[in-house]
Amino acid sequence: MNTKIKTAILGYGRSGSTLHADPIEVLSEFEMTAVCDIDKDALAKAKARFGCALYEEYLEMLEKENLDLVVIVTRSDQHCQMVCDCLNAGVNVLVTKPWGVNEDEALKMIESAKKSERLLMPWLPARWGCDYLRLKELIASGIIGKVFQIRRQEYDFSIRKDWQTQKKHGGGYLLNWGPHLIEPPVLLSGRKVKSVFARLEQVINPGDAEDVFFVVITMDDGTLIVSEHNVASLNCPNWVIQGDKGTIIVKETEIEIHKINFFDNLDTESYGNKPTCKIIDDKVKEGHRITTGNRYGDAKVIYPEIAMAVMEKREYPVSLESALNLTRILDAARVSSEEDKLVLFK
Numbered sequence: 001m002n003t004k005i006k007t008a009i010l011g012y013g014r015s016g017s018t019l020h021a022d023p024i025e026v027l028s029e030f031e032m033t034a035v036c037d038i039d040k041d042a043l044a045k046a047k048a049r050f051g052c053a054l055y056e057e058y059l060e061m062l063e064k065e066n067l068d069l070v071v072i073v074t075r076s077d078q079h080c081q082m083v084c085d086c087l088n089a090g091v092n093v094l095v096t097k098p099w100g101v102n103e104d105e106a107l108k109m110i111e112s113a114k115k116s117e118r119l120l121m122p123w124l125p126a127r128w129g130c131d132y133l134r135l136k137e138l139i140a141s142g143i144i145g146k147v148f149q150i151r152r153q154e155y156d157f158s159i160r161k162d163w164q165t166q167k168k169h170g171g172g173y174l175l176n177w178g179p180h181l182i183e184p185p186v187l188l189s190g191r192k193v194k195s196v197f198a199r200l201e202q203v204i205n206p207g208d209a210e211d212v213f214f215v216v217i218t219m220d221d222g223t224l225i226v227s228e229h230n231v232a233s234l235n236c237p238n239w240v241i242q243g244d245k246g247t248i249i250v251k252e253t254e255i256e257i258h259k260i261n262f263f264d265n266l267d268t269e270s271y272g273n274k275p276t277c278k279i280i281d282d283k284v285k286e287g288h289r290i291t292t293g294n295r296y297g298d299a300k301v302i303y304p305e306i307a308m309a310v311m312e313k314r315e316y317p318v319s320l321e322s323a324l325n326l327t328r329i330l331d332a333a334r335v336s337s338e339e340d341k342l343v344l345f346k
Helices: 014-026 040-050 058-064 076-088 103-116 130-141 173-181 183-189 299-310 320-339
Strands: 005-010 030-036 053-055 069-072 092-095 120-122 147-155 193-201 212-219 224-230 239-243 246-251 254-261 276-281
Touching: 005 014, 005 058, 014 030, 014 040, 014 069, 014 299, 030 040, 030 058, 040 053, 053 058, 058 076, 069 076, 076 092, 076 103, 103 120, 103 320, 120 320, 130 183, 130 239, 130 246, 130 254, 147 173, 147 183, 173 183, 173 212, 173 224, 173 320, 183 212, 183 224, 183 320, 193 320, 212 320
Parallel strands: 005 030, 005 069, 030 053, 069 092, 092 120, 147 224
Antiparallel strands: 147 239, 193 212, 212 224, 239 246, 246 254, 254 276
8 A cells, every 4th residue: 555545536527526536635645646537628627636647448547557546436327347347457446326226236346346355435425414423313312212204305396417317327316316315214223124115207307217206115123214305395304203202303404303291191081192392403512513514424524434444444334235235225116116016125
């Protein structure tokens, strides 16, 4: 291992040039050694910014450069082959979500990682999201009792007209937004998936890939996960977490806790025995406010974790087994929608 992690970005588009290039540029552990893209304008911008080697063909880059890490930020349908080629060339890989379009691709990449003995790191930044981390603390505290339902949703009327609208390129919002909206609530439940039921629809985007999804996941203890990306007006809750002693509601960067207090002695003659409800604004302790972070994870926080993994000082927090589990959930959702059935999870 070199003093600095010799890094290349494969795909210097919107995410590659910002979300990934920004932390690589400012963190001392990394050195931008090369950038690969088929867009000459993108390469010119990378040259002006980093003065690094430029390539239009990634296999040539792998042959000529002595790299420690390749960050793959290309179309979803390109990930599997590129990941395997980089691993087989002896280079560690960070691959953006979704790492593969289905379980078969995920298994191929895992096998390549095992054979090459190189690191394969799936990029799942929502695990570092400030909302997810704060909700994890609140649920563990027992403030709303035993959780029985978790809803995670995003609503948007914006229209795309790019490769994300094409099935042949691995487009569609299930693969694009699913890692953000499905995995965090599943992780919060702390249980195993029992079944998946879903509906995928194309509503406002061009192309042939879905822009709306509605996924209901039943966990093995009966907890329900409802994850949705849909077209609707703004100001809808992004999280609703229900427990037997209250509810947590999240809108953007604000958390509201509805704490229920039942009477000690229930009136057998009263209908319903209505409890008292106290609304708690989750802004009490400095450092615990959701407004202090990024809902989808701060790359400048995540990249030091990547550096520690590449330098073999700490394991990368996202295991291949957990990433594979997410892929299987996404596959089950697609099967459920296409075949109009409940899919039992293995």
